[in-house]
Amino acid sequence: MTPRIVTVTLNPAIDVTYRADALRLGGTTRVSDVRARAGGKGVNVAAVVRELGGESLVLALTTTRTPDEFRDGLDELGLAHRLVPALPAVRRTVAVVTPADGTTMVQENGFPAATSGEAGVLDALRAELASGVGAVVISGSVPVGLGADVPAKLARLCVRQDVPVIADVSGAALREAAGSGAVLMPNEDELAELAGPGLEACEKLVAAGTPAVVATFGPDGAIAVTAQGTWRARPAEVVSGNSAGAGDAGAAALALRLAAAGRVSEVDWPVALADVVATSAAAVLRPVAGEIDVAARDKWSHAVKVERNR
Numbered sequence: 555m556t557p558r559i560v561t562v563t564l565n566p567a568i569d570v571t572y573r574a575d576a577l578r579l580g581g582t583t584r585v586s587d588v589r590a591r592a593g594g595k596g597v598n599v600a601a602v603v604r605e606l607g608g609e610s611l612v613l614a615l616t617t618t619r620t621p622d623e624f625r626d627g628l629d630e631l632g633l634a635h636r637l638v639p640a641l642p643a644v645r646r647t648v649a650v651v652t653p654a655d656g657t658t659m660v661q662e663n664g665f666p667a668a669t670s671g672e673a674g675v676l677d678a679l680r681a682e683l684a685s686g687v688g689a690v691v692i693s694g695s696v697p698v699g700l701g702a703d704v705p706a707k708l709a710r711l712c713v714r715q716d717v718p719v720i721a722d723v724s725g726a727a728l729r730e731a732a733g734s735g736a737v738l739m740p741n742e743d744e745l746a747e748l749a750g751p752g753l754e755a756c757e758k759l760v761a762a763g764t765p766a767v768v769a770t771f772g773p774d775g776a777i778a779v780t781a782q783g784t785w786r787a788r789p790a791e792v793v794s795g796n797s798a799g800a801g802d803a804g805a806a807a808l809a810l811r812l813a814a815a816g817r818v819s820e821v822d823w824p825v826a827l828a829d830v831v832a833t834s835a836a837a838v839l840r841p842v843a844g845e846i847d848v849a850a851r852d853k854w855s856h857a858v859k860v861e862r863n864r
Contacts, residue, residue, distance in 0.1 A: 557688020
């Protein structure tokens with residue numbers, strides 16, 4: 555049985571996806587299709603883990619009010635969850651997808667979390683780790699009211715329990731997580747803000763003690779840097795569609811690889827990186843975040859080009 559993946563979402567959302575023929579700024583955009591679901595990066599990761607045949611659990615903050623649209627949405631998706639009420643409401647995000655412009659994101663920052671939120675989510679993760687976890691993925695933004703160091707604190711809790719952990723966060727939270735023992739998974743812009751552009755920045759982070767960095771570059775693929783080596787992978791095909799959630803799909807694939815290996819040093823990194831790139835691309839083919847085209851992912855996993863740099 556595949557080890558269970560726990561995803562942590564501190565700033566959950568109700569994700570709304572609009573599909574339209576064209577986005578008309580300053581005018582009226584007619585929407586041909588609307589999808590709404592419980593979301594946030596960690597929820598997307600958990601959903602893709604399930605599509606890949608794994609077991610997942612969503613650990614997230616949620617609203618203190620009833621009815622709780624986010625909790626109900628997780629139930630509708632059939633995702634197991636452990637929720638910590640600490641928000642006055644759950645924010646909404648909107649993705650507008652058009653053939654010409656791709657995906658345009660409109661994201662609310664979210665609502666301030668109660669100060670009890672930090673202790674609540676730490677206690678909840680501690681309880682899940684005690685019951686057996688293969689890997690943990692900490693994803694997304696940190697709401698106002700919680701410190702930027704909360705993802706790092708969660709990561710250190712996992713490291714102390716010898717559970718592999720991925721930090722897919724940004725800004726100040728990413729800077730804090732860089733010293734936590736987590737595998738870092740920044741995109742191109744987040745990497746540049748943290749340590750500079752490209753391969754040398756990843757190598758610098760690993761030299762400073764980060765166990766691995768998997769940096770994603772959209773249609774240009776991804777690089778993985780570890781103490782064992784450095785690899786670059788490029789997609790087998792150029793795909794177009796809804797890029798929202800592509801990085802989350804890649805994190806799901808990596809989490810399953812980490813859980814199966816047990817330790818970062820035991821991962822077959824060329825195979826894992828090919829899986830990250832193929833799964834990310836397969837997410838672009840789907841209309842909403844948190845879904846992948848499984849057949850395309852299976853085909854591309856063997857066709858992604860992986861080169862060793864050192």
